[in-house]
Amino acid sequence: MREPHIATTDTGLMLWHETEALARPVYAALQAELLRLGFTVGPCAETEKHYPTLAPGHRRGRREQLDYSLELSGRTVKFEAWQESRASNPAGGRYDFRKVDRMDYLTRLRFVWTRRHLLALLAGMGFPLASERLCMSPSGRDPLAAFNSGWGADRFTRGPDGWPDARELSSWDRRDGDGKPTSSGDTRFVQPWNARGRWVRCRVYGGINGMWHCYCNGAYLNNVNVGNLRSVWPGRGRRFSSRERVRVLEGRLEKAVHEKRFLAAHGINQELERLKAEATKPKE
Numbered sequence: 627m628r629e630p631h632i633a634t635t636d637t638g639l640m641l642w643h644e645t646e647a648l649a650r651p652v653y654a655a656l657q658a659e660l661l662r663l664g665f666t667v668g669p670c671a672e673t674e675k676h677y678p679t680l681a682p683g684h685r686r687g688r689r690e691q692l693d694y695s696l697e698l699s700g701r702t703v704k705f706e707a708w709q710e711s712r713a714s715n716p717a718g719g720r721y722d723f724r725k726v727d728r729m730d731y732l733t734r735l736r737f738v739w740t741r742r743h744l745l746a747l748l749a750g751m752g753f754p755l756a757s758e759r760l761c762m763s764p765s766g767r768d769p770l771a772a773f774n775s776g777w778g779a780d781r782f783t784r785g786p787d788g789w790p791d792a793r794e795l796s797s798w799d800r801r802d803g804d805g806k807p808t809s810s811g812d813t814r815f816v817q818p819w820n821a822r823g824r825w826v827r828c829r830v831y832g833g834i835n836g837m838w839h840c841y842c843n844g845a846y847l848n849n850v851n852v853g854n855l856r857s858v859w860p861g862r863g864r865r866f867s868s869r870e871r872v873r874v875l876e877g878r879l880e881k882a883v884h885e886k887r888f889l890a891a892h893g894i895n896q897e898l899e900r901l902k903a904e905a906t907k908p909k910e
Contacts, residue, residue, distance in 0.1 A: 632745075632753045636848070637725045638694075638706040639744060641753065646701050652751060653698040656705065657685060659747050660696070663740060665689040667696075689850050691733045692740070696851065705744065707732050769831045769841060777834065787811065789831060798836040799837065802855040808833065814855040816847060830855060867906050872898065 631642040643649040659669050670684035696706040706720070709729045713719030722728060729737060731865035770788050785791040789810035800807045802814060810831045817825050828842035830850075838855065840847040875898050882891035 630753050632748055634741070634745075635706075637708065638704065639741065639748075640705075641703040643701050645701075649698060649701050649703055652748070653683070653696070653703050655747060655751065656703065656744060659744060660687060660694070660740075663689070663743055665694065670695065689740075690736065692729070692736045705741075707737050707740070724876065725831075727847065742780055769829075769839060773832055773839065782834070790833065795833045798833065798869065799852060800833060800836075801852065802857050803853050804857045806857040808838065808852055808855060808857075813855075814838075814840070814857060815859055816842070816850055816855055818831075824855070825859065839853075868901055872901055872905075875901070 630648075632645065632743050633640045634638040641649070641652060643652060656806060657808050658743055661667050666687040666689070667685055668687055669681055672683040672684045673684040679888060685696040687696075688710075691709050691711055692707055693710045694705065698703045706725075707727040708719040708846065710719040711731065713722055714728070715721040717808065719728070767856065773789075783794045787810065792809070800809070802808050808814065808830060810833065812830055815825045816828050816830075826842045828840040828847070830838040830840050832839045833852070836852050837849040838852060840850050840855075875894055879891055879894045879898065882888075882894060
């Protein structure tokens with residue numbers, strides 16, 4: 627009989643057992659532990675409506691701002707968490723990318739705390755201890771250890787600092803948005819999805835497939851394309867493109883409408899229309 631297997635993801639856990647009969651007690655134990663931790667545990671309304679025969683294997687619940695789903699599918703049990711109140715996908719936060727990055731700080735702490743309790747429970751049930759994939763920043767996260775947990779410590783030709791060397795990264799474009807080559811440990815500027823047009827300073831690592839891990843003050847951004855990085859502070863020695871200006875103004879417009887500052891929103895909207903008209907005007 628094969629050993630049970632457990633894997634951690636950025637948003638939860640995935641478990642595998644030898645048979646469905648062995649997986650069901652694990653599914654029940656996780657429900658009991660979530661109840662003990664203060665979460666609600668109930669049926670998934672969507673599954674009950676469309677797939678009633680599968681409903682016993684689907685559970686939904688929440689504690690404060692942290693939502694989760696727990697699913698039993700054959701020999702596999704899956705736990706996944708997100709924050710519905712900060713969802714951007716019209717179908718719900720469960721279908722967002724980078725769910726952990728979208729959580730506010732306290733909800734992210736709640737998620738880490740919950741996952742560690744579930745891992746401790748599973749270790750007592752005979753599952754091998756998994757190396758927890760860290761999702762917290764700024765402190766307590768070793769960039770190289772986090773990179774190795776995802777890619778493996780024995781892959782790629784490494785430099786003296788432990789990161790993939792320049793020859794290993796030569797298959798992908800390393801030039802940032804200002805045309806400067808990027809290496810692990812360099813300082814760059816990046817615009818997080820929730821920054822409302824603001825740029826933040828960060829350290830970048832990795833570079834596999836042209837994607838970089840960014841460690842900022844209070845935020846961790848995973849898989850940022852090198853073209854979205856800047857080596858010069860935007861606005862200082864570099865001109866914003868029309869697309870960037872439109873994106874910033876759209877964020878300001880949304881904020882002004884949300885705060886019911888309609889006079890300011892009217893002015894921002896006029897500027898947006900002017901920029902869009904200039905972009906569509908045929909060149910003479």
